[in-house]
Amino acid sequence: MPCFATVGPLRAHGARRGGRRGENIIVSGDDPALDVLMELLGSAVYAPRERYRRGKSIRTVAAGDEDAVTLGVEAARRVLASTGSQQPGAIVFATSSPPVLGLSLARLVSAALDLPPETAVMDVSGAARSGSAALLAASHMDVPLVLVVFADLGRAAPNTSVDLSLADVAAAMLVAPGSDGPMATFDRHALVGTGLADSWWTSDDEERINFADLRLAEATLAPACQAVLATLEIEPGTGVPIIISARPALGDRIARNLRAMGFSGASCEAQPVGYGGVAQVAIDMVNATDATDAGGSLVVLQCSDVCDGWLISTGVDATGTRRAPKSDEVVHAVVEPKLLDLETYLRRRGAIVADGPLRPPTAPVSDAAVARQARWKYAMVGVRCSACETRLLPPGPICTSCGGVDLVDDRVAEVEGTVAHSTIDGLAVRPGDRQVVIIDLDGGGRLRATAVEADGLLEPGRRVRFVLRRSDDGGLPNYLWKASVVEVTQ
Amino acid sequence: MKARKGPPGVALVGMGCTRFGERWDASLDDLISQAWSEALESASMTQEDVDGYWFGSLTSSSGLTLSRAVPTLGRPITRVENYCATGSDALRNAAYAVQSGEVDVAMAIGAEKLKDTRQTGLAGTPVPGDGTVVVPSAPSKFALLADGYAQAAGLSEEDLRSVLTAVARKNHANGALNERAHFRSPVSVSAVEQSPVVAGALRVLDCSGVSDGAAAALLVPAERAHEYTDRPVFLQGLAMTTGSGRGAVAPDYDYASLPEVEASAAAAYERAGIVDPRSQIAVAEVHDCFTITEVVLAEALGFAPRWEAWKEYLEGNFEIGQQVAINPDGGLKAFGHPIGASGLRMLFECWKQLRGEAGERQADTAGRYGLVQNLGGGPGECLSIISVWSAEQNPARQEP
Numbered sequence: 044m045p046c047f048a049t050v051g052p053l054r055a056h057g058a059r060r061g062g063r064r065g066e067n068i069i070v071s072g073d074d075p076a077l078d079v080l081m082e083l084l085g086s087a088v089y090a091p092r093e094r095y096r097r098g099k100s101i102r103t104v105a106a107g108d109e110d111a112v113t114l115g116v117e118a119a120r121r122v123l124a125s126t127g128s129q130q131p132g133a134i135v136f137a138t139s140s141p142p143v144l145g146l147s148l149a150r151l152v153s154a155a156l157d158l159p160p161e162t163a164v165m166d167v168s169g170a171a172r173s174g175s176a177a178l179l180a181a182s183h184m185d186v187p188l189v190l191v192v193f194a195d196l197g198r199a200a201p202n203t204s205v206d207l208s209l210a211d212v213a214a215a216m217l218v219a220p221g222s223d224g225p226m227a228t229f230d231r232h233a234l235v236g237t238g239l240a241d242s243w244w245t246s247d248d249e250e251r252i253n254f255a256d257l258r259l260a261e262a263t264l265a266p267a268c269q270a271v272l273a274t275l276e277i278e279p280g281t282g283v284p285i286i287i288s289a290r291p292a293l294g295d296r297i298a299r300n301l302r303a304m305g306f307s308g309a310s311c312e313a314q315p316v317g318y319g320g321v322a323q324v325a326i327d328m329v330n331a332t333d334a335t336d337a338g339g340s341l342v343v344l345q346c347s348d349v350c351d352g353w354l355i356s357t358g359v360d361a362t363g364t365r366r367a368p369k370s371d372e373v374v375h376a377v378v379e380p381k382l383l384d385l386e387t388y389l390r391r392r393g394a395i396v397a398d399g400p401l402r403p404p405t406a407p408v409s410d411a412a413v414a415r416q417a418r419w420k421y422a423m424v425g426v427r428c429s430a431c432e433t434r435l436l437p438p439g440p441i442c443t444s445c446g447g448v449d450l451v452d453d454r455v456a457e458v459e460g461t462v463a464h465s466t467i468d469g470l471a472v473r474p475g476d477r478q479v480v481i482i483d484l485d486g487g488g489r490l491r492a493t494a495v496e497a498d499g500l501l502e503p504g505r506r507v508r509f510v511l512r513r514s515d516d517g518g519l520p521n522y523l524w525k526a527s528v529v530e531v532t533q
Numbered sequence: 534m535k536a537r538k539g540p541p542g543v544a545l546v547g548m549g550c551t552r553f554g555e556r557w558d559a560s561l562d563d564l565i566s567q568a569w570s571e572a573l574e575s576a577s578m579t580q581e582d583v584d585g586y587w588f589g590s591l592t593s594s595s596g597l598t599l600s601r602a603v604p605t606l607g608r609p610i611t612r613v614e615n616y617c618a619t620g621s622d623a624l625r626n627a628a629y630a631v632q633s634g635e636v637d638v639a640m641a642i643g644a645e646k647l648k649d650t651r652q653t654g655l656a657g658t659p660v661p662g663d664g665t666v667v668v669p670s671a672p673s674k675f676a677l678l679a680d681g682y683a684q685a686a687g688l689s690e691e692d693l694r695s696v697l698t699a700v701a702r703k704n705h706a707n708g709a710l711n712e713r714a715h716f717r718s719p720v721s722v723s724a725v726e727q728s729p730v731v732a733g734a735l736r737v738l739d740c741s742g743v744s745d746g747a748a749a750a751l752l753v754p755a756e757r758a759h760e761y762t763d764r765p766v767f768l769q770g771l772a773m774t775t776g777s778g779r780g781a782v783a784p785d786y787d788y789a790s791l792p793e794v795e796a797s798a799a800a801a802y803e804r805a806g807i808v809d810p811r812s813q814i815a816v817a818e819v820h821d822c823f824t825i826t827e828v829v830l831a832e833a834l835g836f837a838p839r840w841e842a843w844k845e846y847l848e849g850n851f852e853i854g855q856q857v858a859i860n861p862d863g864g865l866k867a868f869g870h871p872i873g874a875s876g877l878r879m880l881f882e883c884w885k886q887l888r889g890e891a892g893e894r895q896a897d898t899a900g901r902y903g904l905v906q907n908l909g910g911g912p913g914e915c916l917s918i919i920s921v922w923s924a925e926q927n928p929a930r931q932e933p
Binding site for chain 2 (some may be wrong): 400404405406413416419436437443463465466467471476487488491523
C-alpha cells in the first residue's frame with residue numbers, strides 16, 4: 044500500500060538514524076516510518092463549564108462568546124502555568140472549526156499569551172487529522188519549545204445523537220523537538236491514507252454521520268491501522284497498548300478489528316464529555332501515557348480519512364512522578380459543571396434566537412486602534428506608574444494620578460481580582476455582556492468588565508480571573524478579556 | 534476648584550418649552566420653532582433682537598440644524614454637546630457670553646428628536662476603537678449606584694425598593710399636574726414595583742424615558758432685564774465640575790456618591806451666598822435620570838445629611854409644599870430625557886416657580902432660590918452643572 048508523509052523544512056529528521064536534514068522529505072513505502080523524537084513536557088485540557096445531557100450522553104457546551112481560539116488560549120495558559128516560566132519559540136494551532144479565515148489563529152494565541160512577535164506560528168486547519176498534523180509540524184521546528192494547541196467546537200444538528208457525541212474542548216501540549224525526556228517522548232510517526240469517501244462538509248454544514256458511514260470507515264480504517272502498525276514495527280501478539288483515537292462508535296469498531304488481528308492491546312479511551320475533534324488525539328495521548336507504565340511504549344492511532352500512528356515511550360522524572368495531569372481529571376476540574384436544559388442549550392447553539400433590546404450601535408472595532416493597542420487588547424498589558432504605582436488600564440501616555448511619564452509595562456491577564464461591585468445589565472444586546480462587574484485587582488487598580496455568562500451573577504467579594512472571549516461586533520469576531528470565577532480544582 | 538466671586542450679572546427674561554413625549558406629530562424643526570417662538574414671545578422680542586445662539590443637541594452636528602429651522606439671521610450659533618448636561622452647558626456658555634459683554638441677548642436652546650430612532654437608548658456616532666471598552670447601558674451604571682448607596686447607607690433590599698418607589702411616585706405625581714410632561718399619570722406602588730427589571734435593582738419605572746422635546750431661554754445683562762419683562766429671574770450662581778472620567782475604575786470610588794455634583798454645588802453655593810441649601814432653596818430641578826440618582830443628588834446638594842436622604846423620601850419631605858420641592862415639574866421621570874433639551878426644561882420649571890406661574894405645582898418660593906442641577910455621564914465618570922436663580926437681583930445674603 045502506498046504511504047507517504049510530507050513534512051516541512053524547518054528541522055532535520057531522522058537524527059537518531061543519521062538521516063536526512065534540511066530538505067522537504069518524502070517518506071516513501073520502502074522507508075515509511077519517520078523518527079520524530081519529541082519530548083512531551085506538559086499538557087492541559089480546557090473544557091467549558093456548561094454541559095448538556097440527554098440520556099447517558101453528555102457533551103461540553105461552549106458559551107456564545109467562546110470559539111476555537113478562546114478555548115485554545117485557555118488550554119495554552121494552563122499548560123504554560125503548569126510547566127513554569129518556559130516560553131515557547133513556536134505555536135502550532137490545530138482546529139477544524141476556525142472562527143475566521145485569513146488570520147493566523149496561532150498568532151492570535153501567541154498575542155494572547157504576550158509572546159514576542161517573532162514567535163513562529165503555524166496554523167493547521169480544516170482536516171479532522173489536524174491534531175496529528177500539528178504534532179508532526181511541531182516535531183520539525185527548530186526551536187527548543189513548541190506549544191501545540193488543539194481546539195474544536197463539535198457541531199452537528201443540535202440535540203441529535205451525533206451532536207451529543209461531540210464536545211467543545213481544547214488541549215495544549217508543550218513539546219521539545221529533537222529531545223527525549225522523563226515524561227513521554229514521541230518516537231516515531233507513520234500514516235496511511237484511506238480511500239477517499241464522500242464524507243466531508245463545508246464550514247456552513249453540520250456533521251452528519253450515519254451507520255453506513257461508520258461501516259465504510261471501519262472497513263477502510265482497520266486495514267490502514269494494520270499497515271501503520273506494521274510500519275511502526277508493532278507485531279501482533281506483543282500486547283503493546285494501542286489507543287484508537289476516533290469517534291466513539293468508530294473507535295470501538297476499529298479496536299475490535301485490531302484485537303481480532305492479534306493486537307490484544309487495542310482499545311478506545313473513554314470520552315466522558317464527548318469527542319473532541321482535533322483535540323481528541325491530544326487528550327487520548329495524555330490519558331494513555333499517564334496510564335502506561337514508566338519505561339513502556341504505546342501507540343496512538345488517530346483515525347479519520349487518514350490513519351496517523353504515533354509510537355510514544357513513557358518515562359518518569361527524577362522524583363518518579365509524572366508532571367502532566369490526566370486529561371479527564373482536568374476536564375472535570377471546573378467549578379460546578381453546570382447542566383443546561385434543552386431550551387438553554389438550543390439558545391447557546393443559536394437554534395433559538397430571542398428578541399434583544401433595540402439598542403444603538405456600539406463603537407466599531409478599528410484595525411488601526413487595535414494595532415496601536417494590540418498588547419492591551421490581546422494580552423492585557425497595561426502600564427504602571429513608577430512614581431506613584433498607579434495602574435493605568437488601558438495604558439496611557441501619562442499617569443492620570445500624578446502626571447508621571449515613567450510608565451512600565453504591567454500585564455494583568457494573569458492577575459486575579461475581587462469583585463467590588465456588580466449588576467445585571469438587562470439592556471445588553473448580547474447575553475454574554477449582561478453581567479457588569481467592577482474588579483479590584485490584586486496589587487492595585489480597578490477594571491470594569493463583563494463576566495462570562497456561565498458564572499451567573501458574581502456578587503461582591505467573589506474572586507475572579509480573566510479569560511479571553513469574543514463578541515461579534517459587525518459580524519466579525521472581536522476578542523476581549525472577561526471576568527470569570529476563579530476555579531477550584533475538585 | 535476656585536470659585537469666582539460676585540454676582541454673574543445675567544438675567545433670564547424669556548423661556549419656551551414644548552410638550553415633551555412621543556412627538557410623532559412634530560419634526561425636530563417643529564420642536565425647535567415652538568420653543569424658539571415661545572421664548573421670544575415671552576420676552577416680547579423678535580429674531581432681530583437675538584445676538585447669538587447656543588444650541589444644545591446630542592444628535593445634530595452643527596448650528597445649521599437651528600438655522601435651517603428658524604430665521605437666525607446669520608447670527609453666530611454654537612452647537613453644544615456635553616452628555617446629558619448638554620442643555621445646561623448651552624445655557625452656561627450663553628450666560629458667559631452675556632457676562633463678557635460680547636452679546637446683549639443670548640438664546641440657549643436645546644432640542645432632541647429621539648423617538649424617530651426607534652431605539653431604547655441614545656443615538657450617537659460611536660468612535661471606532663480597539664474593541665476592549667466595556668460600555669454598559671446607563672441603567673446598569675446607575676444600578677451599581679443603587680447597590681453602592683444601599684450598602685453604604687445600610688439599606689436592605691426592601692428598604693431600597695421602597696425609597697426608589699417613593700421617588701418614582703413623587704415625580705410622576707408632580708408630572709401628572711404638568712401639561713408639558715411626557716407621562717401624565719400618577720403611578721401606584723404596585724405599578725412601580727411590578728414593572729419589568731431593567732438592570733440590577735432598577736425597574737422600568739425607575740428609569741427616565743426616551744422622549745422628544747425642546748426648550749429655550751433668553752439671557753440678557755441683569756441691568757437690562759426689566760426692558761423685556763417685569764418678572765425677570767436672576768442668575769446667582771453657576772458652576773460646573775468635570776470629573777476625571779476614571780472614577781468608575783478608581784479603587785477609592787464607592788459607587789454611593791457623586792463627588793462631581795458635590796464639588797459643583799459647593800462652587801455654585803459660594804457664588805450665590807447659599808450656606809444652608811435646605812432652608813434657602815425652595816425648588817430644585819435635579820437630574821433624576823434614575824430614581825436612585827435623585828436620592829444621591831439630594832445628599833450631594835446638601836438637602837439631607839450623607840446616607841440619610843432615603844429617610845426623607847420615605848417621609849415625603851421633598852414633595853411640593855415641603856421646605857424644598859425637588860422636581861416639582863415631574864423631572865426626567867415624567868418628562869423623559871431628550872438630551873439637548875433637558876437642562877433647559879429644568880430651567881423652565883425654575884423660571885415658572887420663581888415667577889409664581891407654576892399653578893398647581895407652585896411652591897413657596899418667596900425670598901428663596903431655585904436650583905437647576907444637570908448631570909452628564911454616570912457614577913464615577915460624570916460632569917455636573919448647577920445654576921442657582923432668584924427672583925430678586927440682589928437677594929439678601931446669609932453669612933456662613
